[in-house]
C-alpha cells in the first residue's frame with residue numbers, strides 16, 4: 001500500500017513537473033509579442049534584461065562562509081564588474097550566537113578600513129557594528145550568528161579604477177583574522 005502511494009505521488013510529481021515546464025515556456029513566448037509592438041526605447045531594456053539573465057545569474061553572486069574560529073573561508077573576494085548588481089551571501093557555519101561570535105562583511109577602500117572598523121565598534125550590534133550613514137562603506141551585510149546566513153548586494157559601479165578595496169568583519173576584535181582583498185574581475 002505504501003509503495004503504491006509512493007508511486008502515485010511520484011507520478012503526480014512527474015506530471016506537475018512537466019506542467020511547470022510548459023507553463024514556464026508559454027508566458028516567455030507570449031511576452032515577446034507585445035515587446036515587438038512596443039516603442040523601441042521601451043522594448044530595448046526588457047529584451048536586454050531577459051537575454052542577459054540566464055548567462056549572468058550564476059556569475060553575479062558568491063558565497064562567503066564564516067565560522068566560530070573567527071575566519072572567513074577566503075582571503076580574496078572576486079566581484080564581477082560586468083554585473084549590474086553583485087550578490088554576496090554570508091554564511092555562519094558555527095554554533096555561537098551573534099552576541100559572542102557575530103560576523104558581517106563590510107566593504108570599503110583599504111585606506112578607509114581602520115576608520116570604518118573603529119567607528120563600527122562603537123556603533124553597537126543593533127547597527128551591525130557599522131556607523132549609520134558611513135559614506136566610506138561601499139556595502140555591508142547584517143551581523144549574523146552561528147547557523148544563520150544573510151545576503152546583500154554590491155553595486156560594482158562604486159569601485160574606482162586604481163583604488164584598493166577590502167572586505168572585513170567589524171565585530172569588535174575580529175578584523176585581525178577576518179579581512180581580505182576585494183578583486184574586481
Ligand SMILES: [Cu+2]
Nearest residue numbers: 102103169174
Ligand atoms: Cu566576525
